[in-house]
Every structure is written in structure tokens, then in C-alpha cells.
Amino acid sequence: MQNKTFRNLFMLPYALWIIIFVIAPILLVVYFSFFDINGNFSLTNYKNFFTATYLQMTLNSFWYAFLITVISLLIAYPTAYILTRTKHKQLWLLLIIVPSWINLLLKAYAFIGIFGTHGAANRFLEWAGIGSRQLLFTDFSFVFVAVYIFIPFMILPIFNALDKLNPSLLYAASDLGASKWTTFRRVIFPLTLDGVKSGCQVVFIPALSLFMLTRLIAGNRVITLGTAIEQQFLVTQNWGMGATIAVFLIIIMVGFMALTSIRRRGV
Amino acid sequence: MAKKPIIQFNHVMKQFDDDAPVLDHVSFEIEKGKFYTLLGPSGCGKTTILRLIAGFTEATSGDILFEGKKINHVPANKRPINTVFQDYALFPHLNVYENVAFGLRIKKVKKADMDAKVKEALSFVNLKGYENREITDMSGGQKQRVAIARAIVNEPAIILLDEPLSALDLKLRYQMQYELRELQRRLGITFIFVTHDQEEALAMSDEIFVLNKGKIQQSGTPNDIYDEPINRFVADFIGESNIIRATMIQDFLVEFAGKQFECVDQGMDPNEAVEIVIRPEDMEITSVEQGSIRVTVQAQLFRGVHYEITCMDDTGNEWLVQSTKKATIGEEIGLRFTPEDIHVMRLNESEEDFDRRLDAYSEDENDAK
Ligand SMILES: Nc1ncnc2c1ncn2[C@@H]1O[C@H](COP(=O)(O)OP(=O)(O)OP(=O)(O)O)[C@@H](O)[C@H]1O
Numbered sequence: 130m131q132n133k134t135f136r137n138l139f140m141l142p143y144a145l146w147i148i149i150f151v152i153a154p155i156l157l158v159v160y161f162s163f164f165d166i167n168g169n170f171s172l173t174n175y176k177n178f179f180t181a182t183y184l185q186m187t188l189n190s191f192w193y194a195f196l197i198t199v200i201s202l203l204i205a206y207p208t209a210y211i212l213t214r215t216k217h218k219q220l221w222l223l224l225i226i227v228p229s230w231i232n233l234l235l236k237a238y239a240f241i242g243i244f245g246t247h248g249a250a251n252r253f254l255e256w257a258g259i260g261s262r263q264l265l266f267t268d269f270s271f272v273f274v275a276v277y278i279f280i281p282f283m284i285l286p287i288f289n290a291l292d293k294l295n296p297s298l299l300y301a302a303s304d305l306g307a308s309k310w311t312t313f314r315r316v317i318f319p320l321t322l323d324g325v326k327s328g329c330q331v332v333f334i335p336a337l338s339l340f341m342l343t344r345l346i347a348g349n350r351v352i353t354l355g356t357a358i359e360q361q362f363l364v365t366q367n368w369g370m371g372a373t374i375a376v377f378l379i380i381i382m383v384g385f386m387a388l389t390s391i392r393r394r395g396v
Numbered sequence: 397m398a399k400k401p402i403i404q405f406n407h408v409m410k411q412f413d414d415d416a417p418v419l420d421h422v423s424f425e426i427e428k429g430k431f432y433t434l435l436g437p438s439g440c441g442k443t444t445i446l447r448l449i450a451g452f453t454e455a456t457s458g459d460i461l462f463e464g465k466k467i468n469h470v471p472a473n474k475r476p477i478n479t480v481f482q483d484y485a486l487f488p489h490l491n492v493y494e495n496v497a498f499g500l501r502i503k504k505v506k507k508a509d510m511d512a513k514v515k516e517a518l519s520f521v522n523l524k525g526y527e528n529r530e531i532t533d534m535s536g537g538q539k540q541r542v543a544i545a546r547a548i549v550n551e552p553a554i555i556l557l558d559e560p561l562s563a564l565d566l567k568l569r570y571q572m573q574y575e576l577r578e579l580q581r582r583l584g585i586t587f588i589f590v591t592h593d594q595e596e597a598l599a600m601s602d603e604i605f606v607l608n609k610g611k612i613q614q615s616g617t618p619n620d621i622y623d624e625p626i627n628r629f630v631a632d633f634i635g636e637s638n639i640i641r642a643t644m645i646q647d648f649l650v651e652f653a654g655k656q657f658e659c660v661d662q663g664m665d666p667n668e669a670v671e672i673v674i675r676p677e678d679m680e681i682t683s684v685e686q687g688s689i690r691v692t693v694q695a696q697l698f699r700g701v702h703y704e705i706t707c708m709d710d711t712g713n714e715w716l717v718q719s720t721k722k723a724t725i726g727e728e729i730g731l732r733f734t735p736e737d738i739h740v741m742r743l744n745e746s747e748e749d750f751d752r753r754l755d756a757y758s759e760d761e762n763d764a765k
């Protein structure tokens with residue numbers, strides 16, 4: 130009995146933390162979403178969300194987040210694989226992680242410099258004989274920079290999963306006749322799937338709500354749900370609509386989490 | 397002798413970086429259908445030999461032949477050899493059926509054939525009906541049997557087993573020793589088994605290779621190795637033994653513990669310094685007058701079946717005796733042994749010289765007849 134009260138006492142700070150910083154804000158967001166721009170209780174925001182503009186925006190967000198996640202994965206998996214095979218793997222890993230400590234805004238501005246009309250990228254294109262072109266404010270630069278920013282978060286869980294893999298399993302596969310590719314398909318990939326899933330979660334979910342990059346790098350050509358929320362709160366001052374979009378964003382995120390955390394047996 | 401060896405090592409060397417070689421000019425032949433054991437202390441290179449046969453690593457120099465063909469550079473997945481790993485290396489994301497079927501799926505065996513083969517392999521290892529179990533839900537002994545089933549289902553020419561019993565408790569271990577030996581007889585597949593447990597090696601093998609520091613010290617049947625160890629290392633490693641410094645006065649006469657004894661060995665130089673081995677179970681406790689040597693009892697341990705008695709002779713040699721009779725500590729007793737119980741070993745004799753010497757006197761015997 131006493132043990133239990135004791136344990137509950139220890140739980141208190143965490144419970145408080147979660148109530149104040151997680152549950153309360155979500156409830157507030159839900160609460161705000163039921164008020165229209167004039168402060169009247171209504172469902173107009175929800176009705177508005179199901180109009181072409183917002184659905185298009187949702188689709189857009191999905192598409193870019195998907196693109197960013199897939200490209201990150203395609204680059205991160207081989208990188209993590211090679212990393213686990215190098216001699217000083219922890220050092221190499223650290224070098225890849227370090228850029229993620231730099232402020233996002235700084236990195237964004239650095240890319241504006243690189244992709245600008247007179248930036249390094251264009252000078253290289255000129256030198257290569259391709260000629261300079263508009264790089265900044267394109268879909269390409271947006272996805273490129275987003276992938277650059279998210280990639281360490283994709284590499285880390287995949288690296289950990291690969292590093293944990295028992296090497297004798299790979300010998301066993303080859304012993305049983307598997308080629309390198311079959312070993313990858315039948316053993317390495319299934320056993321590192323959990324790492325891939327957590328990598329996709331930490332990339333896809335923030336990518337859904339990216340907003341700073343859309344303005345700085347994509348020049349507002351790419352409008353995602355994140356941008357829309359920012360606009361509603363700061364520009365239009367329609368908190369209700371902003372909150373409604375946030376509610377949908379939360380629903381989508383929870384759905385994605387649930388989808389990717391279905392655990393496989395035995396792993 | 398006409399039988400072609402299935403595996404042959406010719407002066408195989410294996411070296412990592414600039415360290416001392418892990419395997420130093422290892423040569424041996426493995427015949428089809430027999431049960432071989434690699435026996436040696438930790439770090440002597442047993443696993444390295446298995447990895448070379450399986451194809452997980454390449455020799456620094458020397459040739460490895462499979463049925464007479466050099467296979468040094470043939471990758472593991474192209475060799476008709478399967479391994480039972482020390483840690484089993486079962487795939488945790490697959491169930492028992494899929495683990496066993498792994499090799500068959502790669503060979504694209506038809507579903508019906510595969511079902512039949514997996515079933516047969518599992519019943520071979522007494523795991524009928526465990527097809528749908530998860531690997532994580534199996535006990536250590538069961539996992540090991542799945543690992544064996546996964547190897548035999550491919551019908552390889554050779555199965556390599558790397559200390560597969562070391563993780564099991566004593567009882568299960570004895571049971572598995574019987575089962576493995578029985579399995580090998582039924583299947584007729586060549587087994588190469590690694591252990592550092594001498595009892596296990598003696599109980600299971602047709603032939604044993606005793607290894608130390610990357611060299612084969614001696615090879616032969618369990619009886620050969622037990623009765624005629626080539627040197628101190630083998631004598632000491634295989635069973636309990638009394639190893640005593642001695643002098644070979646002449647053929648059939650050896651001196652130790654201050655006395656001369658008749659023996660059955662020959663072919664050494666006169667007055668050559670040698671070592672003799674007498675197994676503790678070969679000696680008999682008698683009265684001082686009847687004994688071959690006189691010793692004082694120093695310690696005694698009850699081992700269940702017998703007493704293990706430690707004695708000291710007048711010249712300071714320690715003698716270990718196994719006896720069903722109890723002794724009294726401090727008492728003077730006699731130890732009796734016959735010329736056949738004494739085995740003389742030359743210092744630093746190589747296996748070739750040893751064999752040559754033994755051959756030489758079996759020829760003498762033939763001539764005499
Ligand atoms: N990849 C490697 N790099 C460097 N040294 C190695 C490597 N693999 C094995 N060795 C060395 O080779 C020697 C023999 O190793 P091996 O694994 O064959 O021993 P073993 O006889 O199987 O021992 P155990 O009974 O402990 O399993 C050891 O000294 C080990 O340190």
C-alpha cells in the first residue's frame with residue numbers, strides 16, 4: 130500500500146508536466162477550433178477545412194513530407210550501412226550528427242547564400258557549362274534543404290539498428306546459400322525495420338508541419354499545413370481556423386505514429 | 397587409403413595483421429561420413445578452422461581442398477557446407493518453420509517438397525509440431541536443435557558445429573551428445589565438431605584433432621590419443637595424468653622416481669631425457685612391499701565413483717591416483733603399475749616423427765614373426 134502511494138508521489142512531477150505541456154495545449158487548440166473569426170462558437174472552421182483550398186494544402190503537405198522522407202531514407206540507409214562497416218564508426222557518426230546542432234535558421238540562411246543567383250551553386254553550374262539558373266524558391270531547393278536538415282535524424286536510428294545486428298546472422302544467411310542481396314532482403318532489412326520506422330517518424334512528422342523553410346527557401350511557393358497555421362495565427366489573425374488545421378495535423382500525426390509503430394513479432 | 401578426402405588442408409596459415417599466426421601450417425585430411433572433433437583450449441584456432449572450411453574467411457596462405465578441388469576463393473554461399481553456430485544464429489524475425497526453410501527457399505524448392513523436408517528435419521531433432529513457434533519462445537536446447545535442423549535440411553556434404561553444447565546444462569548436454577552422434581550415424585553426413593571439453597571429444601568422435609596455439613598437436617582415434625599422447629600438452633589436456641620427468645636408459649627400460657622400470661617403448665637415444673605418463677586409473681594402491689613405488693598420501697577427495705588421492709614419492713614427484721578404496725592421509729602406501737601402463741614421450745617430438753617411430757617398431761615386430 131505504502132509503496133504505491135510512494136510511487137504515485139514520484140509520478141506527480143511527470144504527470145504535471147504532461148498535463149501542463151501536452152494535454153492542456155491540445156485541449157486549448159481543440160477549444161479554439163470551435164470559434165470563428167468573430168469569436169462565435171461555430172463549426173465553420175471545420176466546414177472550411179473540407180474545401181478545395183485546404184484539402185489541396187493537406188495533400189501538398191503530405192506529398193512533400195513523403196518526398197522528403199523517402200529521399201532521406203534512400204540516402205540514409207546506405208550511409209548508415211557503410212558507417213557500421215568503417216573503422217571509426219562512432220567518430221563518423223558524430224561528424225554527421227554535428228550539423229543538426231546548428232540552428233535551423235542559420236542553416237536556412239546559409240542555403241539562401243549557396244542557392245542564390247550569385248551563390249556557389251550557380252557559379253559551379255556556370256563553370257560546368259550548364260549556365261546559371263533559378264535555384265532558390267523552387268521545389269527542388271525546398272526538398273533538398275529539408276532532406277539536408279532531416280537526414281541525421283534518419284541516419285541515427287538506422288545506424289543503431291544496423292549496429293545492433295548480430296554479425297553471425299549474416300554469416301548464417303550466407304552459409305545457407307544466400308547471396309549478398311538476398312541476405313539484405315531476407316535478414317538485414319527486416320531486422321532493421323524498426324530503425325527505419327522510427328527514422329521515418331522523426332522525419333515525416335516534422336516535415337508535415339515545416340513552415341520556416343517554405344518561406345525562406347521555397348519563397349512561399351510551397352504551402353503546407355504548417356505554413357497555413359502560421360498564416361492564420363500571425364497574418365490573418367484567425368486563431369480558430371489555425372487551431373482547426375492544427376487539430377487535423379495532430380490527427381494525421383497520431384495516425385501516422387499508429388501506422389508505423391505496429392510492432393513485428395519477435396524483433 | 398584409396399578414399400579421397402572430402403576436405404584437405406595443405407599448410408594453411410592464417411594471420412591477422414601483424415600478430416603471430418592464428419593457424420600455423422595446419423595440414424589435415426577429413427574423410428567422408430565420419431565424426432571429427434577439433435579439441436583445444438580457448439583461442440587455439442578451432443573456430444578459425446571452421447570459418448575457413450565454411451568460407452567466412454580466407455587463408456593467408458596454403459590450400460583448402462574440397463573433394464580434391466581448391467576452394468580457397470569459393471564464397472560461403474556456394475559451398476555445400478552448413479554450420480551450427482555457437483550462438484545458434486537463428487533468425488529472430490522468423491518462426492521455427494521459416495528458419496529451417498531458409499536454405500530451401502533460396503534454392504527455390506517447391507512448397508510441397510519444402511513442407512515435407514522441414515517436417516522431416518524437425519522430427520530428426522525431436523521437434524515435431526514446433527513449426528509455428530517463435531524463436532524467442534524456445535529454450536536453449538530447443539534453439540540448438542532448430543539450428544541443427546536448419547543445417548541438415550539442406551543435405552550438405554559437411555556440417556560444422558562450433559561448441560554447440562557449451563550453453564547447455566550437464567544433463568541436457570549428455571543427452572544431446574548421444575542424440576548428435578546418433579544423428580550423424582543415421583544421416584551419414586561428415587560432422588566436424590568443435591569443443592574444448594575433452595570428455596565430450598572422447599565420447600563422440602571417430603577422430604580427434606588436438607590443437608594448441610594454432611598447431612595440430614596430435615590426431616587420431618580417441619583411444620590412440622588417450623593411450624598414447626604425443627607430448628605433455630596432449631597428455632595433460634586429455635584426461636587426468638601423471639607426467640613425470642624420466643630418463644630412457646635403453647630400449648624397454650626407463651628410469652624415474654629414482655628407480656628403473658621395464659616399459660614397452662623404444663626407438664629413443666640411450667639416456668635420453670623423456671617424460672612418462674601414467675593415467676591415475678591405471679595405478680593400484682597396495683602395500684609398500686608390493687608397490688612399484690613408495691608414496692605418502694597427501695590429500696584425498698571423494699568424487700562419487702572413486703576417491704582421488706594425491707601422493708608424493710621420495711624424490712618429490714606428485715602422483716594422482718583414482719581408487720575405489722579409501723586411504724589415510726599421512727600413510728605410506730605402494731603404487732603398482734605394469735610396463736604397459738607406462739607411456740614414454742620424447743620432448744618436442746613432432747607428430748610425423750612420432751608416427752615414424754611407432755611404425756618402425758611395428759615393422760620390427762613383423763620382422764620378428
Ligand atoms: N578477426 C580477428 N582479428 C584478430 N584476431 C582474431 C580474429 N579472429 C580471431 N582472432 C584470434 O585468433 C585466435 C584464435 O581464435 P579462434 O576464434 O579460432 O579461437 P577458438 O579456438 O575458437 O577459441 P574459443 O574456444 O575461445 O572459441 C585468437 O587468439 C583470436 O584472438
Ligand SMILES: [Mg+2]
Nearest residue numbers: 442443444558
Ligand atoms: Mg571458438
